[in-house]
Structure formats: structure tokens, C-alpha cells
Amino acid sequence: MxxxxxxxxxxxxxxxxxxxxxxxxxxxxxxxxxxxxxxxxxxxxxxxxxxxxxxxxxxxxxxxxxxxxxxxxxxxxxxxxxxxxxxxxxxxxxxxxxxxxxxxxxxxxxxxxxxxxxxxxxxxxxxxxxxxxxxxxxxxxxxxxxxxxxxxxxxxxxxxxxxxxxxxxxVPGLPLDGGRVLKAAVWKLTGHVETGVVAAGWGGRVTAVAVLFYPVAQSAFFGVQTTVVDYVLSIVIAMFLWSGATQAIMSARIRSRLTRVVARDLARRTLAVPDDLPLAEALRRAQEAQAGSIITVTSGGAPVGVVDEAAVRAMPADRRPWVATSVVTRTLEAGLRLPVAITGSELVEAIRTTPASEYLLMDADGSIYGVLATADVERAIRAG
Ligand SMILES: [Zn+2]
Structure with missing residues (x-):
């Protein structure tokens, strides 16, 4: 809206x-x-x-x-x-x-x-x-x-x-109210909200062009004397309509790409290590296991933190044998645990609510499925 x-x-x-x-x-x-x-x-x-x-x-x-x-x-x-x-x-x-x-x-x-x-x-x-x-x-x-x-x-x-x-x-073009009425109608007919937005967005673009040529048409067809004010006003309104319509079309495209983003497909294999393990050793084990992420767990195996990739990169290599893995982990608060079945706009909403670079993906039975990197989600959205 x-x-x-x-x-x-x-x-x-x-x-x-x-x-x-x-x-x-x-x-x-x-x-x-x-x-x-x-x-x-x-x-x-x-x-x-x-x-x-x-x-x-x-x-x-x-x-x-x-x-x-x-x-x-x-x-x-x-x-x-x-x-x-x-x-x-x-x-x-x-x-x-x-x-x-x-x-x-x-x-x-x-x-x-x-x-x-x-x-x-x-x-x-x-x-x-x-x-x-x-x-x-x-x-x-x-x-x-x-x-x-x-x-x-x-x-x-x-x-x-x-x-x-x-x-x-x-007038049936976004961002006008009539555009939203058109969007609702196309949505109802096709069952796809994005189709409705794109149709109404194009309605808005056509309206913008019509507004731009209105002063010219006014003087050509009705012989009305147009002034500079008419032209300036028509340009301002046309730009307002065009940008609103374009924004709506773009967001509909992003949304339709979003629906195809699935957390399960993007999950990285994860390695669980005790959080006092030296970072260098944790990285070595992760490489050996071909894991794209590391989580820290308690002695009982319960996950406590997820390693922040950016923090690891920022840690000089010669210090890595001497620091505990917990130094570069983010504690798993509630918003950092996501169900592996999460997809699309729900997933983006979860990331927006608790912004982080990594999330722990949990299976329905409470076991760890893997780690989801925000960078992977962004890449998937851009790639469509
Ligand atoms: Zn209104």
C-alpha cells in the first residue's frame, strides 16, 4: 500500500x-x-x-x-x-x-x-x-x-x-486509487496479485504519458491557451504517476521472485563444535567436513550460537589458534532460529524482524537442519 x-x-x-x-x-x-x-x-x-x-x-x-x-x-x-x-x-x-x-x-x-x-x-x-x-x-x-x-x-x-x-x-492506474481497484479486479480474475499489480502499474504509466501530453492536446483540440504553469504542473504530476507506477511494478516483480525463494534449498551444511574450541581448529574441521557454516553447542549438544562469517574474516589468521570459537559467534536468540520449511515473503519478513548474517534452520522434529546465510537469500532474490 x-x-x-x-x-x-x-x-x-x-x-x-x-x-x-x-x-x-x-x-x-x-x-x-x-x-x-x-x-x-x-x-x-x-x-x-x-x-x-x-x-x-x-x-x-x-x-x-x-x-x-x-x-x-x-x-x-x-x-x-x-x-x-x-x-x-x-x-x-x-x-x-x-x-x-x-x-x-x-x-x-x-x-x-x-x-x-x-x-x-x-x-x-x-x-x-x-x-x-x-x-x-x-x-x-x-x-x-x-x-x-x-x-x-x-x-x-x-x-x-x-x-x-x-x-x-x-482513473485505473497505480498509484491512484483506481489503479488499486483495477489491481483488485485483475487479481480476482487471474488469482495472482502480481499480475494485478503489473496491469495496474502499466495503467499508471499510460496515465502518466497522457497527463504529460494533456497541455498539448488541450491547445490542439480545444483551442485552449496553455501557459507555462500548465506544462510544469503536467510534468510534475506525470513524474509522480510514473515513479509510483514503476515502483509498484518493480515491487511486484521482486515479490514474484520472492515466492520462489526456499530456505531449505539454500541451507548450508553446518558443523557443530563446543564453543571453547579454538577458532582455527573449528575452521579446519569445517573445511574437512565441507561445511559452509559452524554452530557452537553445549556439552549436551544444544545449539547456543552461530558463527558470524564476517567476524571470522575480520579475525587475523595468526590470532585464530588462540581465540575460542565463541568470540565470533552470535548467540541464538529466538529470531535466529527459523523453521526449515520457511519460504518467500515469510522468510524475508523473518530476516527483517531480526536482522542477522546467519540463521539456524530447524527441522520440524527440533533437530538442526543447517544454517541459512542472508547473503545467499539476497543472491537468490537477485538471480530470480
Ligand atoms: Zn485515495
């Missing part, structure tokens, strides 16, 4: 709040952050709206800019409702929602993890545009009963903007 930052626990994540954002409060337990770029947008809107304000209510002086600021706040309030609807839907399916961030192109909701079914993906995505359309329709209703004046200008803007946000977000 959009820019989720999985795995960080709460206090750490608060410390890691993206630079240039500040917290304005929380909705249903999720932090609401505002990017400082928002002030730029508010300023821009205030300047762009000022001539219309002057027309409707002349003689306001500098106060005429306040109308634009009020509109910008109301507009982003509506964007916040859109994002909050994603957050509420995600929570209903049991996902943790880290934060909602408002930035100059709209908002983003950071949800931990991925939808587990097309139905979840569909509902979490579709509620956003639906919320915007409902808010837009409500503003349109209000527009009919609002008397002429500055309030009407704001209501008119809110109706137009929300209906536009709702419709544009339904």
Missing part, C-alpha cells in the same frame, strides 16, 4: 517522522502529518483566487488573500476525509495505520502490510474516491442554497475540487 513503512515499532517511528512534516493531531489512533510544502499550495491558491475575490468583493485589500487560505484549509480538510476513509477501511480489516500525510499533491495513508484478498484491496481503495464524490455532491447541494458572495466562491471551489479529486482518483 502507499508508502507503507512496515515493521517499525511505534516510538521509533515517531522519531522517524519524514523530514519537512509536522503533526497536527490524530484520527482513530493514526498521526495526521502535514508536509511543509502544503503552505506553498495554500499561498499559491490564495494568490490565484485573489482576482476573483476582488471581482466579487472589491476593496478588501490584503484580506482578499484570506479567502484563498480558508479555501485551501477546507480543501485539505476534504482530502483528509478522503484519506481517513482509507484508514478506517484498512483498520476494519485489521491493518495497522501508521499515519496520514497531507502534501502538495494531496494525501497519503501509510498502512502496514498488504491486502490479503482482492476484496480487501478493492474496499480499502474505493472508499477514498467515493468519499470525495460524496463531499463534492454535498458541496454542490450547498451551492444551490448559498447566496451570492465569497462563501459561494468557496463552496463552488469545494464542489468542483472534490468531484474532480473523486473522478481523477478512479
Amino acid at each position: 502507499s508508502s507503507s513503512d512496515p515493521g517499525d515499532d511505534r516510538p521509533e517511528r515517531r522519531a522517524q517522522r519524514p523530514p519537512g512534516t509536522f503533526r497536527i493531531g490524530s484520527i482513530a489512533g493514526s498521526d495526521v502529518l502535514v508536509s511543509s510544502s502544503w503552505f506553498l499550495v495554500a499561498g499559491l491558491i490564495a494568490v490565484l483566487m485573489a482576482p476573483r475575490v476582488d471581482q466579487i468583493e472589491p476593496g478588501l485589500g490584503a484580506w482578499k488573500y484570506l479567502v484563498g487560505v480558508v479555501f485551501a484549509v477546507a480543501l485539505y480538510g476534504a482530502v483528509l476525509l478522503h484519506e481517513a476513509s482509507h484508514a478506517v477501511a484498512a483498520r476494519r480489516y485489521g491493518f495497522q495505520v501508521h499515519s496520514i500525510t497531507l502534501h502538495f499533491l494531496g494525501g497519503v495513508t501509510a498502512i502496514e502490510g498488504e491486502a490479503r484478498s482482492p476484496r480487501q484491496e478493492f474496499w480499502i481503495a474505493v472508499v477514498g474516491p467515493v468519499t470525495s464524490l460524496v463531499v463534492g455532491a454535498a458541496a454542490l447541494g450547498l451551492w444551490f442554497v448559498t447566496p451570492e458572495g465569497l462563501l459561494l466562491l468557496v463552496v463552488e471551489g469545494l464542489a468542483g475540487a472534490n468531484i474532480l479529486i473523486g473522478l481523477l482518483n478512479l
Whole structure:
């Protein structure tokens, strides 16, 4: 899901709040952050709206800019409702929602993890545009009963903007909500989530190209005078869409490679030694036994540590006969023991939760199967 930052626990994540954002409060337990770029947008809107304000209510002086600021706040309030609807839907399916961030192109909701079914993906995505359309329709209703004046200008803007946000977000290309609706549909039809992501990612790339040529098409077919602002805006939006779509496609490719990574296939044969054995002797025995890894065990045979390959390399050869193997081992905490049957994204999740260079692979009956090196997993993922 959009820019989720999985795995960080709460206090750490608060410390890691993206630079240039500040917290304005929380909705249903999720932090609401505002990017400082928002002030730029508010300023821009205030300047762009000022001539219309002057027309409707002349003689306001500098106060005429306040109308634009009020509109910008109301507009982003509506964007916040859109994002909050994603957050509420995600929570209903049991996902943790880290934060909602408002930035100059709209908002983003950071949800931990991925939808587990097309139905979840569909509902979490579709509620956003639906919320915007409902808010837009409500503003349109209000527009009919609002008397002429500055309030009407704001209501008119809110109706137009929300209906536009709702419709544009339904365009079937990632990273837009409509892209996730398309992803859900293709996922449902083919049974493969990656196929859904790739289809919706390409939808996003096509949309990006269309946005790039929009100003040209606008002047060619509708005779509308385009300005530099139109071109700059279309380039910024096209880049935003293209990079989001490309990221989605790449991550889908990595994920489909991941599903083929099997811990059992990558296991290194391991040699068990007492942890006070001199390192040089342990290395000699491992070479003799053609073992790709060494673990240390108690006198009763229970594993206590796994030798860290990098620590061995860092140990000068002339010191190796004099140090115990335990000096270069990492103690086997819970996260360093993995079932040998672990595969794919589950395996990567385990490595991410307890980062290490080596893991002990345990058979279902509790016996030692071998050692899994993180470097081997990375190599397997890269090789596909
Ligand atoms: Zn949305």
C-alpha cells in the first residue's frame, strides 16, 4: 500500500517522522502529518483566487488573500476525509495505520502490510474516491442554497475540487486509487496479485504519458491557451504517476521472485563444535567436513550460537589458534532460529524482524537442519 513503512515499532517511528512534516493531531489512533510544502499550495491558491475575490468583493485589500487560505484549509480538510476513509477501511480489516500525510499533491495513508484478498484491496481503495464524490455532491447541494458572495466562491471551489479529486482518483492506474481497484479486479480474475499489480502499474504509466501530453492536446483540440504553469504542473504530476507506477511494478516483480525463494534449498551444511574450541581448529574441521557454516553447542549438544562469517574474516589468521570459537559467534536468540520449511515473503519478513548474517534452520522434529546465510537469500532474490 502507499508508502507503507512496515515493521517499525511505534516510538521509533515517531522519531522517524519524514523530514519537512509536522503533526497536527490524530484520527482513530493514526498521526495526521502535514508536509511543509502544503503552505506553498495554500499561498499559491490564495494568490490565484485573489482576482476573483476582488471581482466579487472589491476593496478588501490584503484580506482578499484570506479567502484563498480558508479555501485551501477546507480543501485539505476534504482530502483528509478522503484519506481517513482509507484508514478506517484498512483498520476494519485489521491493518495497522501508521499515519496520514497531507502534501502538495494531496494525501497519503501509510498502512502496514498488504491486502490479503482482492476484496480487501478493492474496499480499502474505493472508499477514498467515493468519499470525495460524496463531499463534492454535498458541496454542490450547498451551492444551490448559498447566496451570492465569497462563501459561494468557496463552496463552488469545494464542489468542483472534490468531484474532480473523486473522478481523477478512479482513473485505473497505480498509484491512484483506481489503479488499486483495477489491481483488485485483475487479481480476482487471474488469482495472482502480481499480475494485478503489473496491469495496474502499466495503467499508471499510460496515465502518466497522457497527463504529460494533456497541455498539448488541450491547445490542439480545444483551442485552449496553455501557459507555462500548465506544462510544469503536467510534468510534475506525470513524474509522480510514473515513479509510483514503476515502483509498484518493480515491487511486484521482486515479490514474484520472492515466492520462489526456499530456505531449505539454500541451507548450508553446518558443523557443530563446543564453543571453547579454538577458532582455527573449528575452521579446519569445517573445511574437512565441507561445511559452509559452524554452530557452537553445549556439552549436551544444544545449539547456543552461530558463527558470524564476517567476524571470522575480520579475525587475523595468526590470532585464530588462540581465540575460542565463541568470540565470533552470535548467540541464538529466538529470531535466529527459523523453521526449515520457511519460504518467500515469510522468510524475508523473518530476516527483517531480526536482522542477522546467519540463521539456524530447524527441522520440524527440533533437530538442526543447517544454517541459512542472508547473503545467499539476497543472491537468490537477485538471480530470480
Ligand atoms: Zn485515495
